Structure formats: structure tokens, C-alpha cells
Amino acid sequence: MMYYNTPNVNGYVRFIQKYRLGIIGLFIIFATVALSFYRPHLVTSDELFWLKESKELARTEAKEYSTTYVARLSVHIDRFNNGKKLELEALQKELENSKEIDQVDSLFSAYYIYNDKSGDDSSLVKAVDVQKMDAATLQQFVREVPEPYKQFTDTSFSTFSFFIHSKSPIFIEDLDSHLQYTISQPNENKEITGYLGYLILIFSVVALFFRMVFKNFISAIAGVVVIGLTLIGTFSFIYLVTGISEIHVAMPLIAVSIAMVDYLYFYYRWHVTQYKIDPERTIQKTLNRNLVPAYWTSLITALGLGGLLFIDSDIVKILSLSVIISSVMGYIINITFLPAFLSFFRVKHPKVSFGRFCYTFAKNEMHYNKTYLVLFLSATLFIMSVGAYQLLVKTNGLFANSVSHGVMILKTPYDVIDLDYIEKLQTFEQKLHEENEGVGEVTSLASILEMLNVANVQTKTFDEQGLMQALFFLELYELEPKLIDEESVTIKINFEDADPMEVVAWVQKYKDLDLYFIDKETLLSSAKLNKTVLLGMSLSTALIIIGLIMGRIFRSKEMVLVGFIVNAIPIAWFGLIVKVLDIPLSLEVLIAMTIAVGLASDATIHFAFKYFRSRYFGRTQKHSLEIMFFYSGVPVIIGSLILALVFASLNFTGIVSLELIGTYSSLLIMMSLITDLLILPVMLLAIDKFNRY
């Protein structure tokens, strides 16, 4: 059905009104049954989702190498002296004594390898703990030999880093130490307490906003019920289809967003229609004006994102299913439950204060400057091209600084520790430094054996005898455990000034050694790295499909471009912000982008539908714009403002993931709103082929 057709819904409306109690009852039963059978497992960290699909983790696990979490505890002091040294040593011991902690690397566990001589004829290779020196000597020593120790302290001796290795994430809250410290810990799943409270808070904000905007309680109650039903329906259905019960806490927000905006198109029409029309006919008007565009929005979402369901990735599946199902569920609920519910009520004063904005926007946008539009679109296309280049060529650039603790732990298996093997390790380290600018100290069997050999005046050249003696001293001073086990060698890389993701990508491509990522943070980064192209391509494909379907709906080639550009603008500009601010790609960013695509595609359909319908029926461009803004713009403004407010309020939840999704989504939603209000109408005017006036 085309945009100029008006569906006959009289029979359907009579049916709804006749069986309205039954319909409402049916939805209540459905919600009760779904809630009693389906128990979602809510998680706050995206780690589970990424690692589940990590090929690197699968490789590491196949080798039976145990993975480790690395946290970085940074202690800040004013002045380093013997007293402070004792406190720092005590902290080292306290951490080492913790049952959960496997290893603590710091200046107070570091050793110093040297040749202890008493004359040319008497000397011995020594490896001594640097902590045995007093504070002044230690300071002097580290200044003279800074390289191995600068990962643990700065030049002013005011910050000391402790790298804490543990099998499970540790959450250091109460240290006996009085020292001032900060800790960078893994983003691990936390127990969710009071999630229901947050949900109630979100619903309360939504309800309050509806009450304020529409000045009645019906809008608030209907809104909360429609959104609630969509939420329950969406995730029960996803569980039924995929069997995946783990839901990231931020994912329900996709359903909330889409359901709310869909609801607003229907409710708003019902609300404002009461101004002129007999209240009995408002349901009819609401349905025959929204049935087709809402159907197209659901279809476009389903087809646009449907292709993503075939991608072997739980993250992509759940994200796209969340949008598709919530869109379809929202549509079904809005055309069945909502009219049945609203048929009991009427609004006495159906005024909405946003109405006057429509005329201002319509008036000003009629005289848009084509040069500015071309410049803006060119800039957007340029950003998109740069984004595509980054995605395809410099993938790792998208993840700047996502390995936050500054170290990468690798393992590489060995059959025999001989010169060939050590040479391979040395070549790896050498190339790592040469090809990755800014990489700091690399601690491995090769580097320590080299230090032992240099300290051994007897061997000098690193030959077979040198290797044997270095290995001997390695065992003698018990330096082995951190470097080598029964079948593998451990390599620790300090990123220092290097881009961690560049290093991750480089290591993945390195073929001369069989390397395995051991620390969870790096595994997580590598998993994200491997999925970037896939996710980026998926999103781009979805945008192209959305554009193509819009072209088909409106029988216009130009609409393909409009559909694509309008959906891509918020993503492209948000991508630029993400890049400029060095925000690492995470599930939260993807969820925010998915919400933006969902909302933007809905808005495009509704706007274009209203505009072209009005133009078809002979309205002028200006009048058509006014109608478009009045019937579609206002719900978008209300919906976007509520969503931005709700998402921004997530910043107070204390759950990192929700805080991130809150920030990103509110930003993207506002960018979407600006695009819908300023760019979309102008583009519709630009492609308008109806006779002017």
C-alpha cells in the first residue's frame, strides 16, 4: 500500500472496540506467562559476549593455558624515603598474601642482574631483589638503570605501580595500607543489585514526562504498559528463538526506545485528533494514518537488520533481534492493545505545547541554503569514507587504548630451549620494538637470559655454553616461575607509549612464533578487533538495505540516498566523536548506534510518509512541511527528549555499562533528533518532484 492510500479500518476498529476487554486480558495473560517462565540472566559487562566468540580464547583454552586478569594498582606518595619504602613493601606482601592473587609485579618484586666482582679473577653472576637497597640507593640505581623499572615507577618516585595477576577478577576495596592509591581493574560482570529499581526509575521518568507533555495520566499509563509489554515480549521471544538467556543490562533499553517512539506516533495522533474530530472516530483516524507507515518501519527494520541474524555472533544476533522484535512487537501492541485501551478514554484538552515549533521549522527550512546542505553532506560522506578506510585498512585504530592496564601477557610453547628457540624469541622482541613505536620493556626468557649472559664475564658471546650457564643462573636465582613452565614461555609486553591495539593486531599477524594471549584484557581486545570489520560491514549493509527499501516504498531513487544518508549521519558524526575522544569500541557503543539506526529509520519513514502524502493531495511544500512536523515531528521531539533524559539519567546508576550506554545513547539520540529536524526535511524538499505550490 502506497503513502497516498488510506486503509479502510472501520471493520477492524469495530472489532477492537467490541472485544477490547478480551484483548487487554489476553495481553495481561501473555505478560504473566512470559514473566513466570522466562528468567533473563542480566549481565553488566560485555566481556562474556565478546569472549564467548573469541577465537584467540578458544586457541588459548585448547592449549590448556590458564588465562589471567591483570589489574594495575597505582600508589601515589609525596616523597620516597625509607619509611615509605617499608609501607610499599608491606603493601606488596599484603597483596601477595591474598589468596585470590597469583602474582604481583612491582619494584618490590623486581630483581637486578649484575656481575658481582672482587677483582678480575673473582666474580659471580648475581640476581638480587632491588628492594634490599635502601630508599636513596634504590632511587639512584633506578635512575642509572631506568629501562627495566620504569614500568613500576616514574622518574620523580611519586607513583608506584603494582601489576596484580589473578585467576578471577579481584576487587580491591579495603587495603590495610594508608597509602593513597587508584586501581585499574578489569571490567568484569558485577552482581546487579536493584536493577528492578533502575527499571522502575526509567518507567517513572517516562511516565512523568508523558504526564507533563500531554497533561493527563492516560498517556503515562498507556505508555508504560505498551513499553513494558514490548519489553517482555521482545526478550521472551529472543529467548524462545535463540535460547540465549544472557542479556546485557543495556539491551532492554533498545526495546524501551523503539517501543516508546512507536507508541508516541500512535498516541500522539489519537491525542491531537480529539481536537477537531468526534472522539468516537479518533481510534479510526489514529489507525488509518499510522497503520501503513508503522508497518513499513517494522518491515524496514526487519529487512534491514534481518540479514545480520545469519552472522555467527551472539552479540550481533541479540542486537539485531532486539531491534527487529521490539519493532514488530511494538507494532502489534500499538494496533491491538493500545486502541483497545484508549477506547475507554477521551481527552478534554488535547493541546500539545510543542505544536508551535512546527511552524517555525517549516518556515525556516523552506528557504534552506543549498550550498550549506551540499557542504554538510560532503563532510558527512568524507567522514564516512575515513571511517570505512579505518574499518577496512586500519581496523585497530578504532580501539585506541582499550587495553587499559598497560601490559600484555603472551605464552609461546617450546619443545626444546636451545639457541634457535631463543633466537626466535629475540627476533620477536626486536621486530616488536622496530615495528611498533613506543613499546616499552619486554620481559621474557630471552631478555632475562640475555641479561644473565651479559652479566656473566665468563661467556660473553651468547653461544651454547652461554645459554646453558644463563639457564643455570635462572634456576639458581629462582627467576624461572614468571618466565617459563613445563611447556611454555611467558612474554610480558609493556605498552608504554605504544597503541595497545596496534600491538595486539601486530602480534596476531606474527607468524614466526606460536603466540597465545593470556590476559583477559588482551583477549577481549583481540575479540573486538576480530569482530570490527564484521560489525562495521553489518551496520553499513543495514543502512544500505534501509535506503533501498525506502526507495522502493516511495518509488523514488533519490529516497535511497535520503534513507541511507539520514540514518548514516548520526552514526558518522558520532563515529568522529568516538575517534576524537579515543573512546574504545564496546557493546555500549554498538547498542547506542543500533538504537540510533532504529529511531532514525522510523523517523525517516514517518516524515517522508506525511510529507509526500500531503504533497500528493495537493498541499504546498510549506504546508506539507507543517503537517509533517505537526504529526511526525512532535512525537519525534517528545520521544527523543524523553529518551535522551532517560539515558542521561543512567549516568547516576553506578553501573559502568549503563553509564556508558547512557552517555553514548543520549548523545546519539540528540544527534538523530537534530538530523530529523534539520536535515531530513531539507532533503525531502530537495528531492520533491511534485509541482511546486
Place this chain on the structure above:
Amino acid sequence: MIFKPLYFLALLCLLSLRLLSSETEVHQKVPLAIALPYLQTIETDAITMGSGPVKVYVFVDPYCPHSRNFLSLIAESKKMRMRYTYKIFLYTLPRMQSEVMVSYIYGSPKPLAVLLDVMVHGVDVTPYSSKQHQEKIFKIAAVAKQIDIYKRPYLIMVKKPKKKRAKL
């Protein structure tokens, strides 16, 4: 008279050469393939400690602090004694003047126990010279000179490369 400055110049040149030669004295490491046959000729004269699969020939001086330190580390580490077999040779450093002690240790009924007492446990003994083992001491010294053992402790290891090993 003319010979006097020339004489001094020549002397200066000789002195410089001497100094230079002592500063740049390089000990060419004797390859294991050459050293090993020599070592095997004195192996029965070594004091043996440890029972590991890897053989370590060690030249020590009983009064050398680093030799003592080295021996202490080994004596204290069960792991190091299980992984390595030490063939210890007593080879004096001229400045230590330990000839009598070396002779005393070799002459004692339990050389290893006395060696550990002297070098590890710091037991105060009054050494006396025993002519009985002079030949052994000279033999060791001859081999040491031959393979350029210039410092103490001096290690020569004979083993296969490190392979994957079972958990201890």
C-alpha cells in the same frame, strides 16, 4: 748524551705496551669440544656434589668470596642439586694464598664435608699441608691453565638443551 732521551722513550713505549696489553687482556674461551677431553682426565679428582643429569665442572678457590657464595647457593638448594651434578675442582687464586687449605681439603677423609664446612658453614679450621695430594693439585692446575680458567668460580657445563620436563 743523545742515548739518554732515546732510552727513556723506549722505556716509555715498552711500559705503554705492557699497560695496554694488560688492559686488553682477552681470555679466549676454549671451546667445549677442546676443554672436555682435558676435564675428563681430571674428573676422578673432582669433589662431587649433587645427582642431577647435567654435569657442571666448577673451579673454585676456598678463600674466594664468590666461590663461597656460589657453593652456598648450591648447597642450600635441593632443586639445584637434583638437577645438576657438580664436579668441583679446587684451584687456587695466587692472591688468596689458599694452597695449604686446598691441600688440607683434598687430604681430608671426607673432602666434600670439609669443603662445605670451610666454604659454606664458615667453620674455622686450622689447615695443614698434605703432600699426598700434591700431584692431584698440580694435575688440576695444569688442566686449568690449558683451558684458561682465569677466574673463580669458573663454570663449564655439559648438558643437553632444556627440554619439556615433567612437573616436579
